[in-house]
Amino acid sequence: MRSFSYSRPTSFEEACRNAGHTRFLAGGTNLIDLMKSDVERPAHVIDIKSLPMHHIADRPDGGLHLGALVTNADTAAHPLVVERYPLLASAILAGASPQIRNMATNGGNLNQRTRCHYFYDPAMACNKRSPGTGCAARGGRNRIMAVLGTSDACIATFPSDMCIALAALNATINLHGPDGERTVGVRDYHCLPGDTPWRDNILQPGEIVTAIDLPPAPFGPHHTYLKVRDRLSFAFAIVSVAVGLCMKDGRIERGSIALGGMGTKPWCVPHAEALLEDQLPSHSLFRDVAERLLHGAVADRDNTAKIRLAPRVIERALWQAAIGTPQSQTDKAIR
Amino acid sequence: MNVISTHIGQPVSRIDGVAKVTGQAKYAAEAHPPGMLYGVVVNSPIARGRIETIHDAEARQVPGVIEVMTHLNRPHAALFEKSYMDGLGVPGVPYRPLHDGEIHFNGQPVAVVLAETFEAAREAAMVVRVDYERWPHNADFEVALHQKYMPSKTRSNYVPPKPRGDAAAAYALSAVKIEGRYHLAPEHHNPMEMHATTAIVEDDGTFTVWDKTQGPQAVQAYLASALSLSKDQVRVRNPYVGGAFGSGLRAVYNVFLATLTAEMLKRAVRVTLTRSQMFTHAFRPEAVMDIALGASRDGTLQSMIVKGVTDTSRFEHNIENIVIWGLINYKCPNATADYKVAPRDTYTSSDMRAPGAATGVNLLEMAIDEMAYACSMDPLAFRLHNYSDIDAMHDMPLTSKALRDAMAQGAQHFGWHDRSMMPGSMRDGRELIGWGMATGIWDAMFSPTSARARLGQDGRLHIATAASDIGTGTYTILAQTAAEAFGMPLDRIDVELGDSTLPECPTEGGSWTAASAGAAVWLACLSLRRKLIDMLARSENAPPWVKQDTVTLEGGILHDMTENGPVSLSLPDALSLAGYDALEAEETAKPGLRGKISQMRKARFTHSAVFCEVRVDPELDTVRVTRLLNAVAAGRIMNPKTAASQIRGAMVMATGMALHEESLMDERVGRFMNHNFAEYHIPAHADIPDMDVLFVNEHDDEVSPLGVKGIGEIGMCGTAAAIANAIFHATGRRYRNLPIMPGA
């Protein structure tokens, strides 16, 4: 870790004003790790925990407003989240460990960086960490890397579980920057690496995530967050799927689905979701959805298993949602 | 030795437990000598080459930095390679930290930054830049396999395989055959506590070195030799060790660097490795075993051909016993084995919990399961059918082998007999259920060890030996042994370990400490007790009854029965009457102690039978281990509580071996890439079911003076195979590579 200066502003104005090489500090579970590994080297750290973003509140449209500083643990346990957005609670509980979720914030989760081994190790070439140095993950040990949305420059997986549920829920991200406030849909928040892999998302310098707004999600019991990983807890997803289905009389009216562990960002394919509209659940339907979701997947040296596994995980998740038996995150048996 | 057990064999909780959970137990990085400097190591990012230039100007500018030490400015250290030999005796040229500019492995230390604060040292270490001339290297195990060889000089514990019969011919003629290549990924020990050293320069110029090691006297000898000091100038202490699993068998570079820089700067220095740096030294070698088994139709093994290779570095020949276990443990008229090492440009692979057997027994037991199925036999019945009552490789009797009992009791507790033979035939909803088993075998070793017992005026019994308690419960079982031998309540015994100045004890490893240090403590206590009673007998002041040979020492009090009723004498009073402030005895336990030469001509092993239930989702490749049972035959169990904890810990580690743990080598750079706990997966709680441990009765008064075999490693042997075999039973699919991961 290198020396840095530190401030803890109490107003957005003050927090957003700082230009230069700064990083916002929320729970610190990702940023501090990266600073210790010499991956992040901010000259100035702005602790945003004194900003007023600690609330979960009802929205007029029947949705919910999640403050960026509410912890992952508190979000997952909040009665309104449990009641209206069990999909989100489930995805949060599928990630990390209780200790980390107690520190991690919603804003930090959204902005967490990839777990690519080569990104984490300053001895290795990495376009995301040091633009223009190359991508050592290509041709390297890349079992955990992405197969969707990759580019020549970068194949890093976007690691969050929570954000996969947010993508399926079509959440909106609220931002506050030097030029005022704006909102953006979560599906448009994260960036594909393309030839600018150092840009994880559309945040502009000085811009802060203030909250996540959830629209109403009329899925009833027809949702699931299904995560396959290399051990039964405390591991990032190899493949994960968030699904919400609006069902009526056994028919799917419409559905929403996002993939985790597979893409360089939360992976959503609208024309795959469109297939679900006004359909009866069936193996062939779900297979088609999986096929469309995975269209264009390319593996590198070690991660072909993801492409083999993903269709089966997607189909299982769709069945869990259709039948209305969401995956439990405490009972590790997958039904 | 006829031990009447009041203390030995009791499930006593750890006597050091409170100190540990309240933070009073101080580990190597917790000594805070005044004026201490912090050292942070800079490691090489390349596998092979030469340092061209070291740019340390920026680092030296970081406030608080005192020195950046490299091979260019290090003080004099011993020149000769052999001065860096350590107790483990791996043949070859030991690595000499900061010796010269040549790079032998990725992760090799190239500089140590010393600063007044840890933060300054770490920051400066990040800005040290090094230019390298890169030389070609090979870190690919597959490529290394083509260069495999047998070193001309082997490690002293190496057991060359001894062939019998004509295995090739018998294989050709066998009615049932299986053949395959089995593979184990490299693993890192990853104890909870990082390797660390605090080196203190005392006023008289001697060194006190707090180090995380399994052998304080081995590190003392290493430092003295490598730094050209005399042994009495170096005292190494390791009273508490937060696990090691073998990573602390050899001196790790932090101890050399801390002591060297402390000497140079005449200040105390602490060097602690990071979790990432824990991936720059010892690791369990990657291994392949080519196994061919032949049997007759009735399931009688006819031929066993085992060829194994493990990796080593380019500069040392690390050797493991991976191919011998089946030849020893199974009755099979024709058997042969071959072993070689494959060199790559990495640090030298090293012993990790049950070295050799964890690899060799598990991979072989997977093949044995395949053979049982090829013969259409229940895997347990197959093993019983081919059971050997002797060490079949050396044709030698065994001191004991209660494996048959372990199999029977384990099977009964597990309910093995309700198992359906057909793979894939047990199902619960979407999950397939599989039951697998395997057997384990590990050496029952004994090593000469000394211990001291001292009775003080305070009436307490003080036990001392240079053993290390690496978290296994050594303090506790030695206190129990002393209590038993001396006749003393447990709470009046102090045990002192982990100090090179204490009576000689070999490095903790190989599961010999309980048997060896236990025997030494036993002898020392008996000797002290005899001494006390003799002294009293000779003392003029002592009451006449203590001179009877009916006098006993029990509960810390001398008693006897006289015609006037019972009389007693406290130990402090006894000491005063004898005219002493304290009384002391030191003894050395040797294997031949009991005068039974026969044990030299007998082989000694610990055995186990492991049973496992898994639930597999065949579509999603998820595996849940839902039951694990280990039935262990390990002679006398000193303390069933700490012993069961050792077995359970090993079963967790073996679950990692079966399903999770793999150090991912990027051959292009020779670096293990998942060097952190987020991506190097050890089992999490969710991966571990309730585990059952049974100890079967095994009376063996030949194996070691106390009849103890040791239990630190046996839990590794067979457990990974039982899991793999259960996965086969669940799915009908054979996996021959460990770990077995989703998508494999």
Ligand SMILES: Cc1cc2nc3c(=O)[nH]c(=O)nc-3n(C[C@H](O)[C@H](O)[C@H](O)COP(=O)(O)OP(=O)(O)OC[C@H]3O[C@@H](n4cnc5c(N)ncnc54)[C@H](O)[C@@H]3O)c2cc1C
């Ligand atoms: C061992 C381990 C295992 C984990 N496993 C999982 C897992 O399985 N699944 C999973 O989803 N996650 C996992 N995580 C990641 C964890 O969820 C994130 O570290 C956490 O959510 C980050 O939140 P934080 O508040 O601590 O962020 P910080 O570390 O404080 O910040 C992270 C980044 O976000 C930026 N940031 C934070 N808040 C804001 C804001 N309001 N506006 C703009 N930028 C902001 C920071 O500048 C920084 O760049 C794991 C983490 C660890 C250490």
Ligand code: SF4
């Ligand atoms: S995949 Fe992306 S993050 Fe990983 S090394 Fe390549 S550029 Fe860096």
